[in-house]
Amino acid sequence: MGTLMNVEGVTMEFGGLRALSDVNIDIQEGEIFGLIGPNGAGKTTLFNCITGVYTPTRGKVDFSGGSITGKRPDQIVEVGICRTFQQIRLFPNMSAMENVFIGVDARHQTSIFGAIFRSPRHHREESEGEDKALELLEYCGVRKFANDLAKNLSYGDQRRLEIARALGTKPKLLLLDEPAAGMNPAEKNGLRDLVRKIRDSGVTVLLIEHDMKVVMGLSDRVAVLDHGERIAFGKPEQVQKDPKVVEAYLGAGTGGNAGQPPASTTPTEPSDG
Amino acid sequence: MGFLYALIALGYTMVYGVLKLINFAHDAVFALGAVSTWYIFGELFGIDTPKTGLVLVITVLAVLIVGGLFSGGVAVALERVAYRPLRKRNAARLSYLISAIGASFFVTYLLQQDFLPFLTGPGPRQFPNIVSAAQDAFSFELLNVRVTTPRMLVVVGALICFLVLDRLINKTTTGRSIRALSEDPVAAQLMGVNVDKVIIMTFFIGGVFGGIAGALYGILFGTIAWNIGFIPGVKAFTAAVLGGIGNIRGAMLGGLLLGLIENMSTVCIGSEWKNVVAFTVLPLVLIFRPTGIMGERIGG
C-alpha cells in the first residue's frame, strides 16, 4: 500500500486573497481520507486544485508517481481521479442512465468517425457501456431511476447518482465533496455503507464532510484545514482532541476535551442545478 | 467617428452591466434615432437650410433631444416586448439573445418599408442640412485632420453626454440603483430597489444615447438609410468590450480607441479593409484581455 497522491506545498491565491497556504497532504492507497474544517477553510478549493479547475499558485500535486499539477479536469479523469460536487452538478435534463453513461464514456474511445460510421467499436462500447451504467446504478442503489430525468430525483438519490457517475470513470481516487449534506440520518447511514463498499472494491476515497459522525466514523485518517492552512493531520481520535482543532471550530477559549464540535450549519437546500 | 462609437457603446454597456445581456437590438435603436430626427425635422418641419449662431445651437439641441427621447422610448418598448416576458419566464440566456436578434431585425427591416411616412424606405435619405459642413467660422485643422463643425458637434455632444452619464451613474439615486442592480441583483432587490423600474431606466438611458448618436450621425454624414444601424452597432459593441463591458468610462475609451484603430488602418492598409480590422479587434480582445481595458464595474 503505497502513497497514491501527494499534495506538496500547495498555495492558492486569487489576486490578494490567499485561499490555501502551503498545504501538505498525502493519500495512501486504499484508505478513506477525510478533509474537514470550518466553513471557508479552503477544502473545496483544494479539491479544485487537485482536479485541475484551478492551477495552484505554488506547490505541486503528484499522483501515482506523476505530476498532475495544472492539468485540465478531463486529463485528471484520465489519470484516474474523479470527483463529485458540493452542490450536485448532474446533467439535469438527461436521464440517470445517461448521466452515468457520460462517466463510463470517459474510458471509451469511440471517435467521431466511429460514431458517424458506426464502427464495431461503437456498437461494442454502446452495449458494454449500457451494461456498465446499469450495473453502477444498481451498485449505488438508484437502478430504478435509470430512465428518469436526473432533475426529478430526490436529493439523496441525486447524490448517489453523482457518485455512480463518478465511478463510471473507473477512478483510482474518488473525491467526494460533502456527499452527506442535506441527507437525513437514514440516508447518511446508507451513504456510509456505500463509501465503505467503494473503498473495499479498491478505490481510494478522499472526502470533504461537515458531519463529524460521518467523517470520523468513516475515515482512516483526517486532515483539518482552517483559513487555508493545515492545522492538524492524523488519525481521527487524535485530531479530535487537538486543541487547535477545537479552537478552529468553537473559537478561542474552549480548552480541554474537544468532545464533538458542533454540527455545522450545512445548507440543506436541494440542488440548484 | 470614434465618439459616435463611444456613444452607442454606452447603450450596450449599460444594458449589459445590469442584465448581463447583450442588447442586440441597440443597433436598431441607433438607426431609429437618425430616422426619427430625419422625419421630424426634415419631412415634418422641412428644415433644410444651414443655421448660424444661436438658432443653430437651439436647432441642434432640439434635434438631439428629440432623437434621444424617441430612441429611449423605443428602447423601453423593446424591453417591454422582447425581454420582459422572457425574464418573467426565467428564460435561458440563449433565448434573450435570439429575441434580441429578432427585435433588431424587426425594427430595422420595418424601417425599410415605406408604407408609412415615417419609414424611410429602401433608399438613402437626405438628412436635414442643419449644420453646414463648409462653415468656415468653426473649421480648423488639427493634426492634419480637418475639423469641421459637424465633427466638433459630435465630439462635444459625446463628451457632454458622457459627463452627464458619469454624474448620473455615480451621484444620483437612480444611478446608485443601477449600479447596485448590476453588482448583486438579489441584494439590490432586498434593499428595496424596484427592479423593473430600474431596468426600464437603464434601457431608456442607453436608448437615449443611442438616439443622440443617431441624430449626430445624420448631421455628420448628411444621408441616412434604414441599414446604418448594423455595422456601427457591431463596432460599438466591440468598443464596449474593448473598454470593458459594463463600464461606462470604458465604453468611452473603447469607442475612441476603436475609431483610432480604424482610421490608422485606413492609412496603413487601405480603406477597404477598415471593416475587417474593426471586426478582428473583437476576437482579439476577447482572447487576450476579455475584461477589457478598464475592467467590468459599471461605475468605472
Place this chain on the structure above:
Amino acid sequence: MAMTGVPTRKSAPETLRSHLDRNYPRLSQKLPDTFVTPANVAFQGWRKLGYFRYLLAAILMATIPYLMDNDIFPILQGGYGINILFTTGYWILLTLGLSVVVGLAGLLDLGYVAFFMLGAYTTALMTDSGSPDQWHLVTWSPWLVLPFAVIMALVAGFVLGVPTLRLRGDYLAIVTLGFHEIVRQSVNNLTITNGSRGIAQIPSPVIDLPFYYQEFGLDAEYYWWFLLIPAILGAVLMIKHLDNSRVGRYWSAIREDEVAASAMGVPVTKMKVLAFMIGASVSGVAGWIYAIKIGYIAPNSFPLLQSILVLCAVVIGGLGSISGAVLGAILVVTLPEIVRELSGGDEIFGFSIEAGRIAIFGALLILVMIYRPGGLLAAKRRRTELQEAGAADGVVVAEDPGAHVKTRDADLWDDRKKGEH
C-alpha cells in the same frame, strides 16, 4: 424524427404510444387509442426498416419534382417550382448543419454562411470558371472539387473554433458574426477572387460514365434536386448517428453543464471545435452545390443577413431536432412565396414582401422565444432545458454574475463567492 438519446437499447421495441408519451406528452393525451393503435402499425413498420428507410425516403423525395408538374398549383410548373425546390433543398442542408452546432452542441453561431461562402469559392477557384484571366488553383471537374470544398470548410471551422470556443455564448455569437464579415470582406477585397464582381460561369457537373452521359443544366433541371437528395439524407444520417453516440452524449453534457462535463472527462474544447467543424463541412457541401448550380457567386450573394436567417430557421423550426431544422428551412424559403401568392403581388397594403420578410421573421423569432422557447418542433430534451434554465431568483439573467469569458474558472469562482470553502 425528434432526436433524443434513446436510453436503453435492449428494452422492448417502442410503440407509437410510448414514443408519444415520452416526447410529446400533452399531444399523447389528446390522441385516443383508436387512432394511435392502428397508426402504431405504420410506426413500428417504419422503424423495422432500419437503413432501408433512407432508400425509401430517397425514392419519395425523388418523385417530388414530378409531382410538382401538375395542375393544382400551376405556378409550380416550369423553372419556378424547381427553383423553390432547389433553394429549399440547400437551405435544408444549411439548417441541418447549423442544427448540429446550435442544437446539439449549444454553440451560437451567427456567421454560419461564411463556411457556405468558402465552399462556394473553393469550388469556383478550383474549376474552370470565370473570365479567361481568372486565377485558379487548378481547373478540375466539379465532382473532384467536392472533397476540397469540404476540407476547406473543415479547416475554416477549426481555425474559427480553436481560439473562440472558450468564449461564452453571447460573445461567441458576435465573434462568429464578425467572422462572416471578415470572410466576406476579404473575398471582396482580394483580386484572386475577382473582388466584388464575383466569379461567373462556374461549370455544371457532368456525369460521364461509359453507359450514361448526362449534363446538368437547363434541360435537366431535376438533376440538381437529385444531387441534393443524397446530400440531405447523408446529413440526416450523420446527425442521427452522432446524436446516439458518445460524441452526441458529450455534446449534450456540454450543453447542460460544461464544468461538470469537463470534470467527468469530457474534452470540452475539442468537442466544441468538432461540432463546429462538422457543421462547417455540411455548409461547405451546400456551398459547392450552390456554386455549381447557380453558376455565379459574388460577395454580395452571401450577405450577413443570410447567416442570421439560417439561425432563425433553426431556432424557429426547433433546436436539436431534424424535423425542426427541415421545417425551419421550409418556412424560411416558402413562407414569403406563399404570402406573395396569396396577396397576388409583391405588396400587402404597401408592405413590401421582399424586404418585410425579414421583419416578419424577426417578430416571429421574438414570439417563438417567448412562447415556445425550443422552437416549433424541438426535441423534448431541448424544450425542457430552455424552459427552465433560468436563474433561480427570477430577477435578471444573472446566470454567472461577473463570470465572463472562460467558463471553466469563472464558474467555480462564483461558487467561491457564494461563501463556501
